[in-house]
Amino acid sequence: MQTRLLGKTGLSLPILSFGASSLGQEFRRVTLDEAVRSVQVALECGLTFIDTSPFYGRGMSEVLLGVALRDVPRDRYLLGTKLGRYDLTHFDFSAKRVVESVDVSLQRMGVDYLDICLCHDIEFVEMEQIVDETLPTLRKVRDEGKVRFIGISGYPMKLFKFVLDQTDLDVVLSYNQYTLQNTRFADELVPYLKAKGVGVMNAGPFSARLLTNAPIPTWLKEPESVKAAARKAAGHCAKKGVDIAKLALQFSVANPDITTTIAGSANPDNIRKWTQWIDEPLDQELLAEVREIFGPVKNIGHLEGLPKNN
Numbered sequence: 001m002q003t004r005l006l007g008k009t010g011l012s013l014p015i016l017s018f019g020a021s022s023l024g025q026e027f028r029r030v031t032l033d034e035a036v037r038s039v040q041v042a043l044e045c046g047l048t049f050i051d052t053s054p055f056y057g058r059g060m061s062e063v064l065l066g067v068a069l070r071d072v073p074r075d076r077y078l079l080g081t082k083l084g085r086y087d088l089t090h091f092d093f094s095a096k097r098v099v100e101s102v103d104v105s106l107q108r109m110g111v112d113y114l115d116i117c118l119c120h121d122i123e124f125v126e127m128e129q130i131v132d133e134t135l136p137t138l139r140k141v142r143d144e145g146k147v148r149f150i151g152i153s154g155y156p157m158k159l160f161k162f163v164l165d166q167t168d169l170d171v172v173l174s175y176n177q178y179t180l181q182n183t184r185f186a187d188e189l190v191p192y193l194k195a196k197g198v199g200v201m202n203a204g205p206f207s208a209r210l211l212t213n214a215p216i217p218t219w220l221k222e223p224e225s226v227k228a229a230a231r232k233a234a235g236h237c238a239k240k241g242v243d244i245a246k247l248a249l250q251f252s253v254a255n256p257d258i259t260t261t262i263a264g265s266a267n268p269d270n271i272r273k274w275t276q277w278i279d280e281p282l283d284q285e286l287l288a289e290v291r292e293i294f295g296p297v298k299n300i301g302h303l304e305g306l307p308k309n310n
């Protein structure tokens with residue numbers, strides 16, 4: 001598995017990392033065996049950075065990771081989790097909860113420290129709290145040795161610059177904003193992050209199944225025009241004998257300015273398939289055709305969190 005350096009952290013992350021949201025049964029019921037095997041196969045295939053959150057399965061993802069990683073030497077993987085979001089509408093970025101959240105995550109996963117800890121989906125709260133209360137507290141936790149590197153995650157591009165114009169971060173995580181259809185992360189933010197030496201992580205190469213042949217979830221917020229273009233693009237790929245998910249994943253991991261792309265599954269076969277896909281050459285002709293299909297809806301997304309944070 002190819003690796004890239006993460007900003008100034010000194011960490012080398014695989015270009016494809018394992019997202020553990022699926023272990024929290026966010027999309028379907030998952031057996032204990034599926035969860036454990038998915039983690040084992042991910043590590044075997046070189047997906048040595050694992051991303052999770054107490055929000056995923058309301059703690060279940062972290063608990064199952066603790067089971068799966070119990071007998072794995074700590075130096076065989078890098079581990080990141082988040083804090084601040086605990087349910088669909090439950091957010092708590094207070095100093096007290098920051099300290100508690102890190103301790104609970106460490107206990108659930110059976111580890112002594114986190115490699116990365118992110119403030120999760122900060123667009124749902126006042127940005128001033130993140131800068132003035134949450135991050136200073138997280139830095140104290142870092143100084144205690146419980147966390148190595150800190151950052152933020154979210155969907156709107158605006159929030160990253162707001163925070164980074166006022167304080168330092170080690171890393172940021174953007175999701176669903178560097179895909180076949182939406183490249184705002186690279187277009188608007190990555191040059192700014194590189195100039196500051198901030199680590200760049202991308203999640204959601206399939207854009208919540210939009211860029212797959214699976215049925216589009218009813219909860220997906222993208223406009224109908226985007227969904228229609230995605231179906232057209234998927235059909236075009238199918239005519240060429242290619243799964244659009246393969247093209248989507250290859251495209252996301254190919255950008256050398258993005259250290260890692262995080263994708264999640266509780267199906268070990270999917271993980272093996274993904275690692276095979278990224279070893280194969282990207283079909284540039286097909287990529288150009290698909291991006292032309294997405295041209296009329298390029299970079300169209302949705303609002304997330306507080307309106308003023310978008």
